[in-house]
Amino acid sequence: MTTNQINQDDINKAVWNACDTFRGVISADTYKDFILTMLFLKYISDVYKDDYNKLTEQYGDNPELINAMMSKQRFVLPEGASFWDLYEKRFEAGNGERIDKALHALEEANGSKLKNVFQDISFNTDRLGQEKQKNDLLRHLLEDFGKQMLDLSPKRVGDLDIIGNAYEYLIKRFAAGSGATAGEYYTPPEVSTLLATVLEPVEGDQICDPCTGSGSLLLKCGAMVRKNSGSKKYALFGQEAIGSTWALAKMNMFLHGEDNHRIEWGDTIRHPQLLDKDSTGLLHFDVVTANPPFSLDKWGHDDAENDPYGRFRRGVPPKTKGDYAFISHMIETLKPETGRMGVVVPHGVLFRASTEGKIRQKLIEENLLDTVIGLPEKLFFGTGIPAAILIFKKHKTDNNVLFIDASREFKSGKNQNQLTPDNIQKIIDTYKARKTTDKYSYLTSFDEIKENDFNLNIPRYVDTFEEEAKIDLVAVRTERVQLKNELQTLETEMEGYLKELGYGA
Amino acid sequence: MTTTLGKYVSIGSGYPFRGRIEPSREGDALVVQIRNIDADGEILANELTLTKLPGKKSPDWLLANDILFIAKGTKNTATLVKNLPENTICSPHFFRLRVKPQHNADALAEFICWQLNQEPAQRYFKVSAEGSLQVSIRKKVLEETPFTLPDFETQIKIVNLHRCAMKEIKTYNQLIKNRQLEMTAIASELLNRLTKNA
Numbered sequence: 013m014t015t016n017q018i019n020q021d022d023i024n025k026a027v028w029n030a031c032d033t034f035r036g037v038i039s040a041d042t043y044k045d046f047i048l049t050m051l052f053l054k055y056i057s058d059v060y061k062d063d064y065n066k067l068t069e070q071y072g073d074n075p076e077l078i079n080a081m082m083s084k085q086r087f088v089l090p091e092g093a094s095f096w097d098l099y100e101k102r103f104e105a106g107n108g109e110r111i112d113k114a115l116h117a118l119e120e121a122n123g124s125k126l127k128n129v130f131q132d133i134s135f136n137t138d139r140l141g142q143e144k145q146k147n148d149l150l151r152h153l154l155e156d157f158g159k160q161m162l163d164l165s166p167k168r169v170g171d172l173d174i175i176g177n178a179y180e181y182l183i184k185r186f187a188a189g190s191g192a193t194a195g196e197y198y199t200p201p202e203v204s205t206l207l208a209t210v211l212e213p214v215e216g217d218q219i220c221d222p223c224t225g226s227g228s229l230l231l232k233c234g235a236m237v238r239k240n241s242g243s244k245k246y247a248l249f250g251q252e253a254i255g256s257t258w259a260l261a262k263m264n265m266f267l268h269g270e271d272n273h274r275i276e277w278g279d280t281i282r283h284p285q286l287l288d289k290d291s292t293g294l295l296h297f298d299v300v301t302a303n304p305p306f307s308l309d310k311w312g313h314d315d316a317e318n319d320p321y322g323r324f325r326r327g328v329p330p331k332t333k334g335d336y337a338f339i340s341h342m343i344e345t346l347k348p349e350t351g352r353m354g355v356v357v358p359h360g361v362l363f364r365a366s367t368e369g370k371i372r373q374k375l376i377e378e379n380l381l382d383t384v385i386g387l388p389e390k391l392f393f394g395t396g397i398p399a400a401i402l403i404f405k406k407h408k409t410d411n412n413v414l415f416i417d418a419s420r421e422f423k424s425g426k427n428q429n430q431l432t433p434d435n436i437q438k439i440i441d442t443y444k445a446r447k448t449t450d451k452y453s454y455l456t457s458f459d460e461i462k463e464n465d466f467n468l469n470i471p472r473y474v475d476t477f478e479e480e481a482k483i484d485l486v487a488v489r490t491e492r493v494q495l496k497n498e499l500q501t502l503e504t505e506m507e508g509y510l511k512e513l514g515y516g517a
Numbered sequence: 518m519t520t521t522l523g524k525y526v527s528i529g530s531g532y533p534f535r536g537r538i539e540p541s542r543e544g545d546a547l548v549v550q551i552r553n554i555d556a557d558g559e560i561l562a563n564e565l566t567l568t569k570l571p572g573k574k575s576p577d578w579l580l581a582n583d584i585l586f587i588a589k590g591t592k593n594t595a596t597l598v599k600n601l602p603e604n605t606i607c608s609p610h611f612f613r614l615r616v617k618p619q620h621n622a623d624a625l626a627e628f629i630c631w632q633l634n635q636e637p638a639q640r641y642f643k644v645s646a647e648g649s650l651q652v653s654i655r656k657k658v659l660e661e662t663p664f665t666l667p668d669f670e671t672q673i674k675i676v677n678l679h680r681c682a683m684k685e686i687k688t689y690n691q692l693i694k695n696r697q698l699e700m701t702a703i704a705s706e707l708l709n710r711l712t713k714n715a
Contacts, residue, residue, distance in 0.1 A: 483698055483699075483701060483702035483705075485699065485702050485703075488695060488698050488699050488702065489699075491691075491695055492692070492695050492696075492699075495688055495691050495692050495695065496692075498684075498688050499685065499688050499689070499692075502681050502684055502685050502688065503685075505681050506678055506681045506682070506685075509674050509675075509677055509678040509681070510678065512674050513671065513674050513675070513678070
């Protein structure tokens, strides 16, 4: 095997195979954290080793100078905390403890960069079994990652994307396999691509995802800036409520080379963390996008009435459905001029009445809603329901709303449907054209929405019914007589055959 | 006289595709798959997949009067090949049955096909199907299907009777559709009349 070239599929396969060590011992949504953390540790260790070797080549045998130079690298790896140190000692007892200590040391040595990232993960846990089993498991894990195939040093991998992609690949595989919990941290890639394309993030934008999950939507937006403007001048912000998922997002960012990010840990509705300098107001962004949990129960209704940031001034969403809480929060974090936002919602958001209806009406009256895109069913992990994307803009050029019914064009799969690149392109083209097209999109005016009582149910606007032909009742009657005659003839004919076969009456 | 199916027909397998059958515009063969067979057991000739065959060996093309037997899954039915394009093959989910040359004069393919779809043969398949994830009929099992071959005249009569019966089903379905159409027409006319008066 050559050590120079590496290909994405091989590396994906290698990391996926490493999971075999855990399979059957603990469930997928538990071991995903171990695997992903190990991949991260392996990556920084390999980069570190590579850099160290380069410096040694350059400056020869001068450990002091080299160590001084190394402390200025992207990540600082303290003595004994590298993957290779752990690998060396893999046959000794206490693998779990050693790994935990190494992660802790790594966190300490890198200041705020990795603060708390490893706090939720412990390799020295009884979940991996009794002492001996645990030690064996972890030895296997170290060996899996120690394979030549998974040498992640820059000289072999080249750019960062391969590792980032492998990380995303794992997240996706775990999401596909872990059923109900998966939607919590992963938006299907086609949907995030669609959102990132439609929102058109450009150079200098501040981009935020208040329900970050594993961060893939933010990363897509970042990549879109690089594609649109060829620039790395943008900032990613995020907030995620679940500690282990937050850690996942942080690692995901680093593995994609997005060191310039600010992702906070905490409940977006109850305790928004992305605040201005005096911690009195919310930060504002150019692009806000999220795939919030669908109709979250117990989202924090009790405190919403007295929200210090006034996010629920249009109305407090119902206790058991958090959809409009997230939408309200996102709207309030938009910059006044450039602010644009894309949010994935269940269809109920489009038509539910009561408080939600009132909030919806206000949003439309303020001319914030720009586009409604209906997506196919079975697109998301963990739920089969069809979702929709709402696009809001702070500074709209007209007071129309575009409806796109993309729900009928997809590649169907057994458990999961998919949007093909063609499907996505059609949505984007229609969005950009902002025109009514037959059975696919409809540009409606404010008055028409008002006539519909601010109900945004897509079929009200995009008519997908086939024109029914005028039925000629006379022709129908004639056909009936004809068919009856045919039956009579058949009956006689069959009678004849039956008689010949000896079954006659 | 009851014998077994294997006495009258030779049984071959479908084309051994590995994995998915990829459609290709420059393909050289049409493939009959299970989904191309409609509820009445007819092959939907317009919906066959055009694909490129990997092998160099010329495959065993389907001929008129071949019988396709669905071997995989719980619905083991037989279908008669009528007029398909020359370069057509079937997927490995089928067995291809062909009347042995020595029986060309006394065995009618359409009759054989009919008998395989009748209750006694179907019951035999039901008890003989094996498999854990997906049940299937093995070639040997198919060969040993109990089978009766009456004289040629009788075969023709039964086949004719069967054709009439199929036509009867179609006509009845058309009648049902016809009535539905009538109802739709009445309903929309009623609605139109009411809106005009309102």
